[in-house]
Amino acid sequence: MAGLYIHIPFCRQACHYCDFHFSTTLGTRGEMADAIVKELVLRKDYLEQEKIETVYFGGGTPSLLDETELNKIMSAVYKNFDVSKDSEITLEANPDDLTEQKIINLHKSGVNRLSIGIQSFLEEDLVFMNRSHNAAQAIDSVKASQDKGFENISIDLIYGIPGRSESDWKLNLNTAFELNVPHLSCYALTVEKGTALAHMIAKNKTASPDDEQQSEQFHVLMHEARTAGFEHYEISNFAKAGFRSRHNSLYWSGKKYLGIGPSAHSYNLSSRQWNVSSNQQYIRSLKNSELPAEIELLDDKTKFNEFVLTRIRTIEGINLKDVELAHGKQRAEFLMKSVNDYPVKEHLSLHENIIKLSDEGKFFADRIAADLFQD
Numbered sequence: 089m090a091g092l093y094i095h096i097p098f099c100r101q102a103c104h105y106c107d108f109h110f111s112t113t114l115g116t117r118g119e120m121a122d123a124i125v126k127e128l129v130l131r132k133d134y135l136e137q138e139k140i141e142t143v144y145f146g147g148g149t150p151s152l153l154d155e156t157e158l159n160k161i162m163s164a165v166y167k168n169f170d171v172s173k174d175s176e177i178t179l180e181a182n183p184d185d186l187t188e189q190k191i192i193n194l195h196k197s198g199v200n201r202l203s204i205g206i207q208s209f210l211e212e213d214l215v216f217m218n219r220s221h222n223a224a225q226a227i228d229s230v231k232a233s234q235d236k237g238f239e240n241i242s243i244d245l246i247y248g249i250p251g252r253s254e255s256d257w258k259l260n261l262n263t264a265f266e267l268n269v270p271h272l273s274c275y276a277l278t279v280e281k282g283t284a285l286a287h288m289i290a291k292n293k294t295a296s297p298d299d300e301q302q303s304e305q306f307h308v309l310m311h312e313a314r315t316a317g318f319e320h321y322e323i324s325n326f327a328k329a330g331f332r333s334r335h336n337s338l339y340w341s342g343k344k345y346l347g348i349g350p351s352a353h354s355y356n357l358s359s360r361q362w363n364v365s366s367n368q369q370y371i372r373s374l375k376n377s378e379l380p381a382e383i384e385l386l387d388d389k390t391k392f393n394e395f396v397l398t399r400i401r402t403i404e405g406i407n408l409k410d411v412e413l414a415h416g417k418q419r420a421e422f423l424m425k426s427v428n429d430y431p432v433k434e435h436l437s438l439h440e441n442i443i444k445l446s447d448e449g450k451f452f453a454d455r456i457a458a459d460l461f462q463d
C-alpha cells in the first residue's frame with residue numbers, strides 16, 4: 089500500500105503567507121504536464137510495484153490544470169502504476185477555479201475527493217492574505233461541488249490571524265459546519281521567512297500572530313469541531329466518520345510514497361529524496377530524461393525521530409510495542425523514560441503502553457516531539 093503525490097507548481101497570485109513552491113508564470117503549464125508525465129514513466133519502479141491506494145494532486149494550485157493536462161497525467165498514472173480500484177484521488181482546488189464545468193470535468197477525470205483552499209469565509213481575512221477569491225466564491229465553490237456530486241470534500245482554514253477575535257473564528261467554523269463538509273484541515277497562521285507577510289511584519293504594517301490568541305483559537309477549534317461531530321484525528325485534521333484523508337494518513341503511518349513534480353518529496357522506508365524547486369530546471373532536466381533530485385539515506389536514529397514526530401500528532405498516538413518492533417527495545421525504553429521524566433506532565437500521557445498528547449499538549453506538538461528525539 090503506497091501513495092502518489094503530484095505537485096502542480098503554479099498559482100494565479102502569491103498569497104502573502106505562503107512559501108510552498110509555485111510560480112505565477114502560467115505559460116509553461118503544458119510543458120510542465122509533459123515533464124510530469126515523463127517523470128512518472130522514469131520512476132515507475134520506485135514503489136517496487138506496490139499498489140497505489142491514494143493519488144494526491146497538491147500545490148501550488150492543481151485546479152489550474154485544464155482537462156487535457158489533467159487527463160494526460162491521469163493516463164500516465166494508470167499506465168505506469170498499479171492503482172487500486174477503490175483508490176482515493178484528491179485534488180487541491182482554489183474556490184475561484186471551481187466553475188460548474190470544471191467540477192464536472194474533475195469528476196470525469198477520476199478525481200473523487202476535493203480539498204478546497206477556503207482559508208477564511210471572511211472578506212477582510214481573504215484580502216489580508218491576498219487570496220484570489222472572495223467570501224461569496226468560498227461558499228459557492230463548496231455548494232457547487234456538492235451539487236455536482238462530490239461528497240468527499242475537505243476545506244482548509246487558517247486561524248490566528250492578527251487582530252481577529254474568537255467570535256470571528258467561530259463564525260468561520262460555523263459556516264463550515266453549516267455547509268456540511270465532512271473534513272476540515274485547520275492551520276495556525278505561520279510567518280515563513282521571505283514571504284510578503286514576513287516583510288509586512290518587519291515594516292510594522294501588520295502585527296505578528298499572537299501565540300496566546302492562536303492557542304485560544306486552537307482550543308475553540310477542538311471544542312467546536314468535536315461538538316459538531318468531527319473526530320480530531322491529527323493535530324490539524326478533523327473528519328466525520330469514514331472521511332479521514334487516506335493519503336495523509338499514509339504519511340503519518342510511515343508508508344511509502346512517490347512525489348512527482350518540482351519540489352516533491354519521496355520516501356521508500358530507507359531514504360528520502362526531493363526534486364529541485366525550480367520549474368525551469370525541472371522541465372529542462374526532464375527533457376533530457378534526467379531527474380534533478382537530492383537524496384538522504386535515513387539512519388536508524390533519524391527513522392526513530394521521524395516516527396516520534398509523525399505518530400505523536402495522531403489520535404492513535406505512539407504505541408511503545410510498535411516502537412520496539414520497528415526500532416528496538418532500547419529505543420522503546422528510552423522513549424518511555426523521556427515521557428516519564430517529561431517536565432510538563434499535563435502535556436502528555438503514557439497509558440497502557442500508548443503515548444498521547446493531551447489537548448493542552450497538542451498546540452505544542454512539534455516542540456514536544458523534538459524534546460523526545462534521540463540526539
Ligand SMILES: C[S@@+](CC[C@H](N)C(=O)[O-])C[C@H]1O[C@@H](n2cnc3c(N)ncnc32)[C@H](O)[C@@H]1O
Nearest residue numbers: 105106108147148149180205244275276277278
Ligand atoms: C500549499 S497550500 C495548497 C492549496 C491551495 N493552493 C490553496 O491555497 O488553496 C496548502 C494549505 O496550506 C496552508 N498554508 C500554507 N501556508 C501557510 C502558512 N504560512 N500558515 C498557515 N497555513 C498555511 C493553507 O491552508 C493552504 O490551503
Ligand code: SF4
Nearest residue numbers: 099102103106147148
Ligand atoms: S496558499 Fe495555495 S494559492 Fe496561495 S500561494 Fe500558496 S499554494 Fe498558491
